[in-house]
Amino acid sequence: MTADVLIVGSGGAGVAGAIEAAGKGARVVVLEREAELGGAAAISGGGCCLVGTPLQRERGIVDSPDLAFADWVRFAGGAAEEEWARFYIEHTLHELYEWAQARGVSWVDLNQQEGNSVPRWHRPERGGAGLWHALHRAALSAGADTWLASTAATGLISDGGRIVGVRAQDLGAGKAVEFRATAVVMTTGGFASNLDMIYERCPHLREHRILEGSHVGARGEGHRIVENVGGVTTHMQELWLYMHSIPDYRDPRGRRGLVIRGIAEAIWVNSQGRRFHNESLSGGASGTPAVLRQEPAECWAILDSDMCQGVSVGDPYYYQEGSTNRDWAKVRTLLDESPDVRRSETLEGLSQQIGLPPGALVETVGRYNSSIEKGLKQDTDFGRLLAGLRPIARPPFYALHFCPLARKNLGGVKTNLRCQVLDKHYEPIPGLYAAGELAGMAGGHINGKAGLEGTMLGPSLFSGRVAGAWAARDAGCGTGFAGKPNRP
Ligand SMILES: Cc1cc2nc3c(=O)[nH]c(=O)nc-3n(C[C@H](O)[C@H](O)[C@H](O)COP(=O)(O)OP(=O)(O)OC[C@H]3O[C@@H](n4cnc5c(N)ncnc54)[C@H](O)[C@@H]3O)c2cc1C
Structure with a gap:
């Protein structure tokens, strides 16, 4: 031709x-x-x-x-x-x-x-x-x-x-x-x-x-x-990596990832169970370098059941046919079945499931929640603006395993x-x-x-x-x- x-x-x-x-x-x-x-x-x-x-x-x-x-x-x-x-x-x-x-x-x-x-x-x-x-x-x-x-x-x-x-x-x-x-x-x-x-x-x-x-x-x-x-x-060597992503449990090769959206209220904790960043800066030039500095370079997004209602996935499989509106049944299945999503009725239980040091997650969430409950404009640790944010309070609690996605x-x-x-x-x-x-x-x-x-x-x-x-x-x-x- x-x-x-x-x-x-x-x-x-x-x-x-x-x-x-x-x-x-x-x-x-x-x-x-x-x-x-x-x-x-x-x-x-x-x-x-x-x-x-x-x-x-x-x-x-x-x-x-x-x-x-x-x-x-x-x-x-x-x-x-x-x-x-x-x-x-x-x-x-x-x-x-x-x-x-x-x-x-x-x-x-x-x-x-x-x-x-x-x-x-x-x-x-x-x-x-x-x-x-x-x-x-x-x-x-x-x-x-x-x-x-x-x-x-x-x-x-x-x-x-x-x-x-x-x-x-x-x-x-x-x-x-x-x-x-x-x-x-x-x-x-x-x-x-x-x-x-x-x-x-x-x-x-x-x-x-x-x-x-x-x-x-x-x-x-x-x-x-x-x-x-x-x-x-x-x-x-210059790649644009996003951090708000979890491994795709449907990929048998274990290589693909899914971008998670709609959980801007979550906090991010590292493998020591500590926050390390202002989570509202989640982009490729802010959130990603912050996580890449952690050992290992991954983190868990922690949220409660109310926040979880907002989850959507940036992948056509999770959209309703012919639109970019989320297919909630598929998102729910992901939350229930992915090994990179953990759920527990208590923060201590969640912490055990993801292998964090005992007590660290409860302390981290408690400190973050108290900043909101005291009505602070900004959290004193990382400068996150708190207006309109809810404390992480209503069980079950969720942890999403975030890994860098290219x-x-x-x-x-x-x-x-x-x-x-x-x-x-x-x-x-x-x-x-x-x-x-x-x-x-x-x-x-x-x-x-x-x-x-x-x-x-x-x-x-x-x-x-x-x-x-x-x-x-x-x-x-x-x-x-x-x-x-x-x-x-
Ligand atoms: C989920 C997602 C959301 C994004 N959202 C945004 C956004 O909102 N704003 C933004 O600026 N950017 C966004 N991007 C990035 C943006 O979509 C891409 O950078 C842009 O589409 C690149 O255009 P392109 O034509 O170069 O490549 P593509 O649009 O990827 O097209 C390349 C095509 O080439 C085909 N191809 C590959 N190899 C061969 C071959 N050997 N022979 C024949 N065909 C081949 C591929 O199959 C593909 O169809 C997003 C990317 C993704 C994945």
């Missing part, structure tokens, strides 16, 4: 690239290794970091690309790809917010995530599924109508130094296939669901138990495919601002583009060491567009990406 633009991976960057390339008149073919299209994008929260939007203005929020850039660079710990960060931020209003809206995406809500001076995490209606399906429909209408599921790319075909196609495995038919194209856009996502690769590329994590936590297709196949033709990867890659394939893959001399490899999480969301490491949230999917969509436009130009379609920046 031949195409002008061959896109490998049907997630956020892939669908955006398909819209862009087909919209410019290119013949597009998309390959997807899984049976279902959509990748991490379609199971994600869908939140995008967007700046200077009508939704922000409606809520009286004053934001600007300069303010967002300053937050971004500060939070990234000196490691952001700043040219790409600026390029992305300045294009979020016209080329992401409005662009997606014009293709059927409704931006319905806003949150302020850690590290942001103002709320800019925009939630689309029906989360990532709503967003991805709207964009997929837009891609079909633009003429990108060849989407081959269960087709895994295995290598790139080059001719005289130019990439001219892809070797793949048709997983349904069990046979090798080849595709020829003028340009190839790799959008295969990250490797946060490949524990072997995590330990290989992130040696500092080898001493810890890490859970796999992205989409099942996030196995790092694209990284190896690009490296095999000389593409450079960078910041591969959700997103912050590093990846190095590209220029056209998303061309660069070789070790930082020269573009002709005919080869990379976007999305494979490219550290954009350019190799747009987030540096920490992301402001919404800075994974947003840049993946945007870089997918940029790659699709320049790949189409290689085939004589259009003039590349020319976005309208949001500048005064």
Whole structure:
């Protein structure tokens, strides 16, 4: 099969690239290794970091690309790809917010995530599924109508130094296939669901138990495919890990994890039965390093039966069919059956079950509860704001075994601002583009060491567009990406 633009991976960057390339008149073919299209994008929260939007203005929020850039660079710990960060931020209003809206995406809500001076995490209606399906429909209408599921790319075909196609495995038919194209856009996502690769590329994590936590297709196949033709990867050791996660008891390999939500009132205790952190800071740049400093690097979230009513699980298996509302029967079964969830009528009993030193948990919970009961604004140990929080009081009590979960890659394939893959001399490899999480969301490491949230999917969509436009130009379609920046 031949195409002008061959896109490998049907997630956020892939669908955006398909819209862009087909919209410019290119013949597009998309390959997807899984049976279902959509990748991490379609199971994600869908939140995008967007700046200077009508939704922000409606809520009286004053934001600007300069303010967002300053937050971004500060939070990234000196490691952001700043040219790409600026390029992305300045294009979020016209080329992401409005662009997606014009293709059927409704931006319905806003949150302020850690590290942001103002709320800019925009939630689309029906989360990532709503967003991805709207964009997929837009891609079909633009003429990108060849989407081959269960087709895994295995290598790139080059001719005289130019990439001219892809070797793949048709997983349904069990046979090798080849595709020829003028340009190839790799959008295969990250490797946060490949524990072997995590330990290989992130040696500092080898001493810890890490859970796999992205989409099942996030196995790092694209990284190896690009490296095999000389593409450079960078910041591969930077992973975005979440702490509010427990092992998935349904995974016979014992490797996958589940993100637990809805228990913001819980306290976290370490293996000594002591609190060690302000639990309201639970993000990848706050909660995770705090737990990684513990021996061992895990903790138990302690909650009571009232708080337990709020538990939800960030995984499609735990959602009601066709929505992101939780399926409480499945969540209840998890709470009853997982060996990483313990329950007892007394705190002492709970403490014994999880092997904490005698008396430590009762003392820790008592001290925390008394801060709330005395009406303190903040707990004196870790500065947690206590307004609206309830004491941990109503039995049965629960303990959830939190282990670090790899959700997103912050590093990846190095590209220029056209998303061309660069070789070790930082020269573009002709005919080869990379976007999305494979490219550290954009350019190799747009987030540096920490992301402001919404800075994974947003840049993946945007870089997918940029790659699709320049790949189409290689085939004589259009003039590349020319976005309208949001500048005064
Ligand atoms: C549960 C969850 C929630 C998230 N929520 C948010 C959020 O709210 N905001 C945010 O900014 N980010 C979020 N993220 C991260 C975000 O979804 C991803 O960073 C983004 O989807 C990356 O887009 P992508 O196109 O690069 O990769 P993906 O969307 O993962 O798509 C990659 C596709 O490539 C396919 N593929 C892999 N290898 C091959 C191969 N060899 N051949 C063919 N196809 C292949 C995969 O199967 C997959 O379908 C979340 C991630 C998860 C897992």
